[in-house]
Amino acid sequence: MLYLLHGQNFKKSREKLHSMTDSLLKKKPDASFFKLDSSNFSESQLDEFIGGQGLFEQKYIVQVDGLLIDTKSKDFIIDRIKEISESDNIFIFIENELSKPVLNKIEKTAEKIQEFAGDSFQGRKFGVIGGAELNLKDFNIFNMADAFGGRERKKLWVLYQEAVRRDIPAEEIHGILNWQLRAMIIAKKSMSAEKAGLKPFVYNKSLRFSKNFEQGDLRKISCKFVSMYHDARRGLVDFDTALEKFILEI
Template identity: 40%
Template sequence: MSDTIASFQKKNPHSNIFRMGTDDFSSSAFLEHIGGQSLFADKFLIILDGVCKNEEAKEFIFDNLKTTASSHNVFIFIEEDLKKPETTKFEKYAEKVFKFDIPEDKKGEKGFNIFSICDALGEKDKKKLWVVMNKAERAGISAEEIFWKLSWQIKNMLLAKVAIEKGDRAVEKLKISPFVLSKAKRYANNFTESELRGLFGKTVTLYHESRRGFSDFDTALEAFILGL
């Protein structure tokens, strides 16, 4: 799914991306997006996350799936625990359908570990990071908390990368716990120092531009992840 969004952004660099969730779904806005078109953008991308948890919204969407499929714009539906007949309805009109299993924690229960975001980033796995980020949002974790975890991981990897190149004494001077340092050193091997400095610079820019009102924080964070 992350590849689909990244591909869309590459083909439509001036496109507008809209998100709707369970709490802010609007049938009128949905219909506008189906027929909407901009003078400055080729297409719109509309991401609907968990909207089908709302029974009225789900019924409305299913009634308009055929029209949605013929829209000039691109729609992405992210849903959990759909029943087989509901999945079949999406499959009938969707160009692509992706299914992801929610990983279980050590106790065998479906849960979320905030540090899995850091691990996905360190592994340089954009698709995994996208899935984990969406799971974090559904678990009620704010975009800012996700951002600070990513920023923290990038900083640790950069410090480890620079220290390793300077030698063991430099590594020993780092004020990072042994466990965190061992992971940072391992993950740092997946990046060049230039890449890590570039990522850290982007996080600084993202934060300040969103605070100044130049960009929406959630959208900017999503674009940052897709650009990795």
């Protein structure tokens, strides 16, 4: 089964993603949750998720994050889009941008598609997991992405502390930083905004940010982000503590 969430409104699309995964995990408490993104994608693993089940017929719930803008993973996934939609496991795709040809192919097989148009950050309220809303007043959480890209450790730490004071969940902060990380990785290896699948402004800024990191650093950080996310979900680490430690080490 395949669901697709896409569009430029990061806030709303992530809210929907969290509510969907929370709801599915409540309905299927024995299901195993996995997240695939550019840092841990492998063709063999995707094939396993399409056809496999966990022990004792457990189902998989697979979040596929940002893989349809990367040429290599996109082509592989689209070639298997019919099998993904017919799988007994649940796949939730989430993308900021999609080309029309890719969207057309997914529309033919997806169980449901939702688009979240508009700006990434709208208004003064920020939705969090569980349906609550936080009044952020003049605090723009996306400034954290810029501080991270600029490798401004002190500024990022100050913004992080402000986010914590406003009770913004660690998972939301992690998602925003991870979005900037993926944009830098994609921009660094692409020749143009069009090939990267990014808006020109985002592409140019992310390409500029990527120069603040040594060769291989972005991939190492990506691996850290994946481990942090899964370890936090398993209760092995405190998400807030792990995030602060990461910020102090960039």
